[in-house]
Each structure stands twice: as C-alpha cells, then as structure tokens.
Amino acid sequence: MSTISSFIGNQIIIYGGIPVFVAGVLGGLLNTLVFLSLQTFRQSSCAFYLTVMSIVDIGQLVFGCLSRILITLSSVDPTVTSLFYCKTRYYFNQVCNGTALTCLCLATIDQYFATCTRPRWQQFCNIKLARRLVISNVIFWILHGIPYIVFYNHVLSPTTKTITCIDTNNIFDQYRIFFIVLVLTGYLPIAIATLFGWMAYHNVQQIAYRTIPLVRRELDKQLTVMVLVQVVINIFTLLPYTTVIALSTNTNITMNPVIRAKLQLAGTVALIMYYIFFAVSII
Numbered sequence: 001m002s003t004i005s006s007f008i009g010n011q012i013i014i015y016g017g018i019p020v021f022v023a024g025v026l027g028g029l030l031n032t033l034v035f036l037s038l039q040t041f042r043q044s045s046c047a048f049y050l051t052v053m054s055i056v057d058i059g060q061l062v063f064g065c066l067s068r069i070l071i072t073l074s075s076v077d078p079t080v081t082s083l084f085y086c087k088t089r090y091y092f093n094q095v096c097n098g099t100a101l102t103c104l105c106l107a108t109i110d111q112y113f114a115t116c117t118r119p120r121w122q123q124f125c126n127i128k129l130a131r132r133l134v135i136s137n138v139i140f141w142i143l144h145g146i147p148y149i150v151f152y153n154h155v156l157s158p159t160t161k162t163i164t165c166i167d168t169n170n171i172f173d174q175y176r177i178f179f180i181v182l183v184l185t186g187y188l189p190i191a192i193a194t195l196f197g198w199m200a201y202h203n204v205q206q207i208a209y210r211t212i213p214l215v216r217r218e219l220d221k222q223l224t225v226m227v228l229v230q231v232v233i234n235i236f237t238l239l240p241y242t243t244v245i246a247l248s249t250n251t252n253i254t255m256n257p258v259i260r261a262k263l264q265l266a267g268t269v270a271l272i273m274y275y276i277f278f279a280v281s282i283i
Contacts, residue, residue: 004261010072016272017069021061028058041202045130046110052134053103057278060096062205063089065275079165081234083154086165089149094180098141100209100278101189106133108196111187111227115203147172186242189211190234197231200224230280237277239272 031054034041041047066088071077114125121243151169156162167173204224244267253259 006023006264009112009265011074011273013068015070017065017275020272020275020279021065021069021252024061024065024275025058027279028054029059043127045076045125045127046107046114046222046227048127048130049103049107049110049134053100053107053230056096056099056103059092060100061275062280063093063096065278068271069123076167080154081165083165087149087152090136090152091145094145094148095138098144099138101185102137102141103134104227104234105189105192105196106130106137108193108200108227108231111224112196112200112203115200115224117203117206150283168242177245181245182242186238186245189240192243193231197228201228233277233280237273240266241274244270 024154032051035047035051035054036042041051067078079089110125113121116122147169151167151172152165152171153168154163155166156167157164167176204221244263245254248263248267253263
C-alpha cells in the first residue's frame with residue numbers, strides 16, 4: 001500500500017507541480033509588473049501589500065514547489081547531499097510563506113479600513129504605514145526563521161543507514177508543528193483573511209450609496225474583488241493542507257500503516273493545492 005501511495009504521490013508532484021510552478025511564476029511576474037507600472041496601484045496601500053505578496057509567492061514556489069519537483073524527477077535530494085541547502089531551503093520557505101500570508105491579512109484589513117464609513121479608520125490606509133508594516137513583517141519572519149538554520153541538521157538513521165535532513169530539537173519541532181504550521185501559517189491567517197474579507201465585501205455593497213469620487217469608488221471595488229479572490233483561494237487551498245497536518249499529529253491515526261499511507265497520499269494532494277494559493281494570478 002505504501003509503495004503504491006508513494007508512486008501515485010510522485011506522479012501528482014510531477015504532473016501537478018510543474019503546471020502550478022510555471023503558471024505561478026508567470027502569474028507572479030505579471031502581478032508585480034501591473035502593480036508597479038500603473039500609477040493608480042502604486043499609490044494604494046492595499047496594492048502595495050499585494051505586490052509584495054506576489055514577489056514572495058515566487059520565492060515560495062522556488063524553494064518549495066520547484067525543489068520538490070526536482071527531487072522527485074532526479075531521485076536525488078539536495079537537502080541530504082548539502083547541509084547548507086538543508087538549512088536554507090526550510091528557512092527561506094518559512095520566510096516566504098509567512099511573509100505572503102501576513103501580506104494577505106494586511107491587504108484584507110487595509111481594504112476593510114479603506115471601505116469603512118469612518119474617516120479616522122480610512123487614515124490607516126496610507127502607503128507610508130504600509131511600507132513600515134511590510135518591513136516589520138519581513139524582519140519578523142527573517143528573525144523568526146533563525147531556529148530553522150540552527151536546528152535543521154543531517155541525521156544518520158541507525159536502521160536504514162541513510163542521511164535525512166530533519167529538525168534535531170524536539171522543543172522546536174513541537175513549536176513548528178503545533179504553532180507555526182497549524183496556527184501562524186495555518187488556521188490563523190485563514191480566519192483573519194476570511195473575517196476582514198467578508199467585512200470589506202459588506203462595506204463595498206454599501207459603497208454605491210456614499211458620496212465619494214467615482215475613481216475612488218471603482219478602485220475600492222477592484223481591489224476588494226482582488227482581495228476576495230485571494231481569500232477564497234486561501235480557504236480552499238490552505239485549509240486542506242493544514243487539516244491533513246493536524247490529523248498527522250494524531251498518533252492513534254498514524255499507527256495504522258494503511259491509514260498512514262492514505263494520509264501521506266492525501267498530504268501530497270493537499271500540498272499541491274497548497275502551492276496553488278501561491279500560484280494563482282489575481283490580475
């Protein structure tokens with residue numbers, strides 16, 4: 001059962017991962033080009049968050065999706081042959097992943113404030129504040145990822161005599177699984193993006209009854225649609241992967257070899273869906 005699941009999983013990574021990676025890189029470059037080339041978007045704090053998100057999405061696809069594709073195609077894992085790559089791959093994967101999801105949350109919150117009727121709240125939507133928040137966001141994830149460099153090492157298995165790249169600190173491993181994966185880059189950004197995305201949508205529904213300039217009204221509608229598209233994709237792509245990881249932490253489930261093999265296959269499918277979030281173009 002495990003051999004069949006492994007074979008099917010490899011085929012899913014190859015034939016599902018390659019289109020996701022190619023489309024994601026092209027889409028990310030297109031998003032960045034449009035956001036930076038149009039004056040209207042360059043002055044919008046929400047568009048700035050989406051621009052940064054598009055850039056780090058490409059990094060996430062390179063360090064995450066592309067790496068898995070190359071490992072599957074060549075049957076050679078560079079994280080095993082190179083200690084430097086072992087550490088940096090997981091480090092940059094965490095930095096890009098966390099930065100992208102935080103930017104999505106900031107974009108939904110920003111768009112909610114932008115469409116509010118209270119002028120005081122609308123003042124939070126300015127490009128200067130957005131730049132400060134993005135810089136703080138990047139610095140946080142860069143510093144937060146340092147334990148990946150410290151604790152990920154090569155370990156020789158006493159039974160199989162093979163080297164693996166794994167987390168060698170039990171405390172950090174528990175923190176990584178139960179807080180980073182399940183909370184910080186899992187259910188928490190899904191909840192925040194969904195809540196503020198829904199409230200921004202509710203505000204836009206009432207925007208036609210307000211006396212605001214037509215250009216501003218149309219820009220708010222367009223940006224809200226972009227944000228809502230990302231929120232919907234966020235729910236349907238990140239939720240399955242996070243749920244599979246949550247189930248994998250249950251030792252009562254993983255002790256059964258058949259269920260464990262099915263869970264690994266489900267995890268591979270969910271992982272490709274996870275990368276779709278970083279690959280979808282909103283332009």
